[in-house]
Amino acid sequence: MASHWEEFYSTNPPPVNFEANRTLLKDFCDKHHKNREKIVLVTSGGTTVPLEHNTKNILSRRMKRVNKYQSRQIFYNYRNVGKPRASEVLTNYIKQCNEPPWTSYFVKYSSIVDDQWGKSHFNWKVGHSNYHILRTGCFPYVKYHCTKRNYENLRVDDIFFRSIKVLNLGIPCLAYGIAAIFLIKHSEDVLMNRGSVKIYFLYPEDKGSEY
Secondary structure, eight states, rough: OHHHHHHHHSSHHHHHHHHHHHHHHHHHHHHHHHHOOOOOOOOOSOOOSOOOOTTHHHHHOOOOOOOOHHHHHHHHHHTHHHHBBBHHHHHHHHHHSSSOOOOEEEEEEESSBTTTTTTTTTEEETTTTEEEEEEEEEETTEEEEEEEOOOOOOOOHHHHHHHHHTTTTTTTHHHHHHHHHHOOOEEEEEEEESSSSEEEEESSSOTTTTO
């Protein structure tokens, strides 16, 4: 007796432009395979088209065990394997600069796992120093402005800055990020445990300068 997938393909004609689409899909897979980039195939969870002899059953069983949020989280974590956390880049960069009085830089969202998402003004301890961090998401970057200061309760400030961003629908932040693409003139590498992360500046900083 023929299996479900064999019966499906024997009783249904190929879709229109099947060969052209198959060639495009093969080229897409070959390109990412050549660059050693992993890709994930996500179905709606309700498809009845068998993808391959075993693939459909495997997907069906797994999708039944996780909801949509869990699935997105699994693929998000998988996509970010190997990327450093934004907080690690922040700490390593300040250490690399020997705990300067201040510094201000951009880092690309695509280079990090944004574990400080939603924070706007907060304390950050590095070595023997405490820093007040002003953080703004301005796609395609995250902007950090760090000032060495004594610890203070910044909870009210943090809520205030976040509220302003929400009230403005994030539009000024997006405009800032787009402008930064054209205004950035300098970059440096932050050394991490595995490799390095490139960060960006509007101009080269004089490390250790008070202003």
